[in-house]
Amino acid sequence: MEGVNGKKVGHLFENISSFVRQCIFSVLSVGPVPSHIAFIMDGNRRYSKKQNLIDGNGHRAGFSALINMLKYCYELGVKYVTVYAFSIDNFKRRPEEVVSLMKLMQEKIDELTKEESIVNHLGIRIYFQGNLKLLSDHVRSAAERAMVKTSGNSKAVLSICVAYTSTDEIVHAVQESCEEKWDEIRKLDANNDGGNLVRLEENVKDKDEHRIGVINVDRHMYMSVCPDPDIIIRTSGAARLSNFLLWQSAHCLLYSPAALWPEIGLRHLIWVILDFQRNYLYLKEKKKQS
Numbered sequence: 084m085e086g087v088n089g090k091k092v093g094h095l096f097e098n099i100s101s102f103v104r105q106c107i108f109s110v111l112s113v114g115p116v117p118s119h120i121a122f123i124m125d126g127n128r129r130y131s132k133k134q135n136l137i138d139g140n141g142h143r144a145g146f147s148a149l150i151n152m153l154k155y156c157y158e159l160g161v162k163y164v165t166v167y168a169f170s171i172d173n174f175k176r177r178p179e180e181v182v183s184l185m186k187l188m189q190e191k192i193d194e195l196t197k198e199e200s201i202v203n204h205l206g207i208r209i210y211f212q213g214n215l216k217l218l219s220d221h222v223r224s225a226a227e228r229a230m231v232k233t234s235g236n237s238k239a240v241l242s243i244c245v246a247y248t249s250t251d252e253i254v255h256a257v258q259e260s261c262e263e264k265w266d267e268i269r270k271l272d273a274n275n276d277g278g279n280l281v282r283l284e285e286n287v288k289d290k291d292e293h294r295i296g297v298i299n300v301d302r303h304m305y306m307s308v309c310p311d312p313d314i315i316i317r318t319s320g321a322a323r324l325s326n327f328l329l330w331q332s333a334h335c336l337l338y339s340p341a342a343l344w345p346e347i348g349l350r351h352l353i354w355v356i357l358d359f360q361r362n363y364l365y366l367k368e369k370k371k372q373s
């Protein structure tokens with residue numbers, strides 16, 4: 084009986100907080116709403132220590148915080164959310180910790196793609212971004228399954244950066260751009276009886292045409308599926324990017340609340356949206372000038 088009553092109270096509380104949230108979001112939506120927010124989910128192990136949890140449970144609490152944040156962002160109308168879930172440098176952690184994090188990742192990826200999950204409920208398409216070859220077969224298969232399973236969702240996008248660093252992404256994009264250019268030149272050369280490569284050496288105009296530019300590199304970034312982020316939020320008070328979205332963050336607002344990642348809540352999102360709205364015209368002008 085107590086259990087039934089407890090559930091009813093829980094539902095009532097959920098409905099009231101959902102209503103209050105909708106009211107706050109409709110007021111916030113009068114101003115500009117960012118289209119892309121990225122998160123550096125820092126402070127999960129510290130949270131675990133602070134709360135005397137067993138190893139790994141800080142990251143579990145972190146995943147619950149992520150689900151809540153996704154719900155808030157998409158309810159507010161943010162179309163793209165990106166999270167830094169595992170960097171290439173994180174592979175250097177204690178092997179037991181890497182294994183435990185990868186297990187959690189696999190479990191949660193499968194959970195995310197279940198029919199009744201928030202991902203399908205909100206029509207979210209999932210992308211995994213990074214050097215996926217570095218993942219174990221199990222985790223990589225789970226990630227690939229999730230991308231296929233959600234490929235028909237089109238309301239919002241969640242990019243999960245795993246085995247990711249910005250420097251790796253940039254090197255990868257430059258390599259791909261070079262290969263693409265070489266293919267183009269070779270094709271032209273074949274069509275012109277091999278004269279093109281010699282002409283390219285001689286002709287400055289042609290050299291410019293075949294030069295690799297920002298647009299080429301941009302197109303080959305893992306993150307090319309999204310616009311650049313408007314806001315990056317890093318929890319636990321650190322104001323560093325730690326090799327995350329360096330190419331894409333030239334004009335974005337940074338926010339680093341002192342809360343550890345599992346402690347992040349609606350109030351932090353509201354605060355940063357207000358800050359974004361306050362700086363909107365300035366940021367827009369800076370983007371236009373670049």
Ligand SMILES: CC(C)=CCC/C(C)=C/CC/C(C)=C/COP(=O)(O)OP(=O)(O)O
Pocket residue numbers: 124125126127128129130142143145146149166167168169170173187188191192243319
């Ligand atoms: C499927 C999916 C998206 C799962 C995500 C699960 C999750 C919350 C991963 C976070 C991983 C991570 C290394 C966070 C940084 O905190 P930390 O471990 O470095 O903690 P610290 O800053 O206190 O040392």
